[in-house]
Amino acid sequence: MVRTKRKRIINSVLTYGILGLALIWTIFPIYWMVKSSLSLNSEMYVARPNLFSKVITFDHYIDLFFNTTFLHSIWNSLIVASITTVICLTIGVLGAYAMTRLSYPGRNLFRSSIIVSYLMPTAVLFVPMYVFISSLGFYDSKYALLIIYPTFVVPYCCYMLISYFKAIPYALEEAALIDGCNRLQTLWYIVIPIALPGIAVVATFAFTMAWNEYLYAMIMTTSNAQKTATVAISAFKFADSAIWGRIMSASVVCSLPVTILYIAAQSLLISGKYEGSVK
């Protein structure tokens, strides 16, 4: 579109100006988290802290790795998130395939109830869920989370995968079916390879949903042996007073895997097909 040069300059200034502010707003807390994790206690616990410090220290990280069971908590998070992802992806891929390619009674009802279940409020569910899971014998156990997490990760996977599968042309599968393949073979040999980028993105988001979760992890894992990373971070206290150095370094360590995964998934989304809303 034709625009006067003046308008274009104003537009540029405003655009980059606002984006610049957005960058500062976004980055500042992250900067402060990382900076705090690398600051001496004498610089952190000061009445009016400074924006920059001249000295960097890895004391908090060393303290974190050698004086706490945090690494074990990271391991717990890894186990829970990985198994959750595998379970939910499997159920999700099979379910989404069925809901887009097969026709059976009640199919549309299933599709709309997927969304409704995704809207189930945790604030309502978490207490009865605790009562229910405890009554099954799961008490202070990270494996309890493997039962709970699928309740919100599976609907999410289904919802996202349905839109990815819908975008794949049916002609290829038709050809395969005529040639004698059964449904599951077409899923495995044709649909999945094509939808792989989309499946990778969904797997990433499923993993991060499980990794980042706090409330259920907090009420279902209480001992150091079972705690996941997010719960462990909030527990770094000494007689009601938070140990900020440990908390900040643990926060950095806990955030790195999911941030990297998100950025990787984002580049897949941008280069590949982009469907609907992103979580």
Place this chain on the structure above:
Amino acid sequence: MKPRKYSQQMIDKWLGLLLMVPIVLIIFGITGIPFVRAVYLSFTNKVVGLKEEFIGLENYRSLFTDKIYWKSLNNTVIYTVGCIVAKLLAGLLLALLLNQNLRGKAFFRTVLLIPWALPGMVAATTWRWMYDSTYGIINSMLLKTGMIELPIPWLSNPGITLLSTMIVNVWRGIPFFMFSLLGALQTLDKQVFEAAYVDGAGAFKQFIYITLPGISSVLGISALLSTIWTFNDFENVFLITGGGPVYSSSVISTYTYDLAFIQNSFGRALAVAVSVIPLMLIMIMISRKIINTDINQ
């Protein structure tokens, strides 16, 4: 071709139903059973360790006179509406800006995504550290640059505590709207805009009559999802103010937790939780039309 014993249709039907079984078990079984039990327990005086006794509507009756309950409900509505509006507007603005041909677009997109990628509890804990009355960097910066004269009591002034938690929810949530809306904006056909320009429509008119209708379904779904998430947000409030001081920033999720795990009265906690379901249903129903158009495309 060898003759088939069963038609493809029949195989499809049984396979389809079979593949639905795990989903039904997980979503309706694991979610449904606790839910039903929750409703039942809300009519009892269940306390940890003791067998519950049926007390009818007593828990619900006590809610009417429970000042903290109404304060929490009020806070939850303010929190939800305030945060959604802020996130939506900011996300829309950023999406519009990023939809242009910019230098460093990929850089902006990657960096601006990070608050959403971080674990919610990490964001909450970091902001709690920044808000700290003694060691917090926010007051330090504001005081040093002379923007304020007295430190702002982010975590102790009952009038401000809810706002402090809302700021963090907005910080975390803007990327979600930004990316959803950016994706929607990118599906809009540029030619429509050019035609409108030729017809004399300025940027504002184009926005109202072309852009907004074009992204309305994504806007609607994003708003709905975010509303549910914001309404249920627990870790943010819990880790920044704990719902206090004196319940000034208490929301329904933290009050439910407080009643259940600190005051140990599960019966009352569940009554609180169940009592907000009508509110949730109304929110879901209002936006159902938008969801239906999306699913049945």
